[in-house]
Amino acid sequence: MSQSPPARKPIIEFRGVSKSFGTQRILDGLDLKVHYGEALVIVGPSGTGKSTILRLMCGLLEPDSGEVLLGGLPLQAEQLQRKPIQVGMVFQQAALFDSLTVEENVGFLLYEHSKLPRTKIGELVREKLEMVGLDPVLARQMPAELSGGQRKRVSFARAIMEDPTVPDDETQLLLYDEPTAGLDPIASTVIENLIRSLKQRGSCDSYVVITHQETTIRSTADRILLIYQGKVRWEGQAPEIDACQDPYVRQFFDGKIDGPIQ
Structure with a gap:
């Protein structure tokens, strides 16, 4: 009898991660x-460290204690050894370079770090713009x-x-x-719809969304984590929200003042 293949390691994992800014502990x-x-x-009230989690995931921050593992390896070692996991981030305010054209913004990584000719980069930019539902004429x-x-x-x-020019077997996390x-x-x-479609079309293997909007939560999530005071207080799926009687879930999704969230 053939054996099933071993389970793959998580694409990213936090183990006992804590992070503070000054005297305020954000993750515990x-x-x-x-x-x-x-x-x-990932959801939760403002100021509970949701954006901090993303910045730890992409290496913009380092934990005060605990480990962030990317593909089963400590994040910094993962970067140094150039293992095939690519992490891309979409910032809250888009974070585009105002002095660059759309083409220069989208192709920034290639312009800075590849030896591809500008004409080829332009072709790739127009391809990506079409993938996200934009007219390539906007490149200018x-x-x-x-x-x-x-x-x-x-x-x-x-x-x-x-x-x-890089092997296309990289795992992509957005x-x-x-x-x-x-x-x-x-x-x-x-x-x-775009977030879902990019994954369905293979532009990424996995993604993590930070949001407060309930429509975004319900339409983009396979799994939801509710974070408060630096810890996971609830884990579940969108169809479970309405019937769930967990006090953190009810207070957050019903917008109640009274409850464990202060």
Whole structure:
């Protein structure tokens, strides 16, 4: 009888991670895993460390204690050894370079770190713009000429840009920090659908979303973590929310003042 293959390590894992800023402890011995192929949404009240989690995941911050493992290896060692896991991040305010065109923003990684000719990079940029539902003619425009929803999608195109000269067996993890913040309901739906479609089309293997918007939570999550005071207080799936009687869940999703969240 043939044996089933061994389970793959989580794409990213926190083991007892703590992080403080000054005297304020943001994360307190946090444990979490993001599995291959998973869509994870992290929620919780403001100031509970959700964005800090993303910055730890992509190496912009280091934990005060505990470990962040990427592909089973400590994150810094993972970066140094150039293992095949690529982490892209979509920031809350898109974080585009105002002095660069859309093409230069989307192709920034390749312009800075590859030997590809500009014509080839331009082709790749137009391809990515089409993937996120934008007209390639926007490549010549400046960020200030775009709407809020267009800027968001440009930041998505930048996050999924890959160097075609690098072997294409890299695992891609995308991190989204409040991707629908400040958008109207229709624009939010467009972005939510885009998040799902990029994964379905293979532009990423797994993703993590930080959000407060309930529509984004329900439409993009395979699994949800509710964080408060630096710890996971509840874990579940979107269909469980309405019937769940956990006090943290009820207070957060019902918007109640009274409850364990102060």
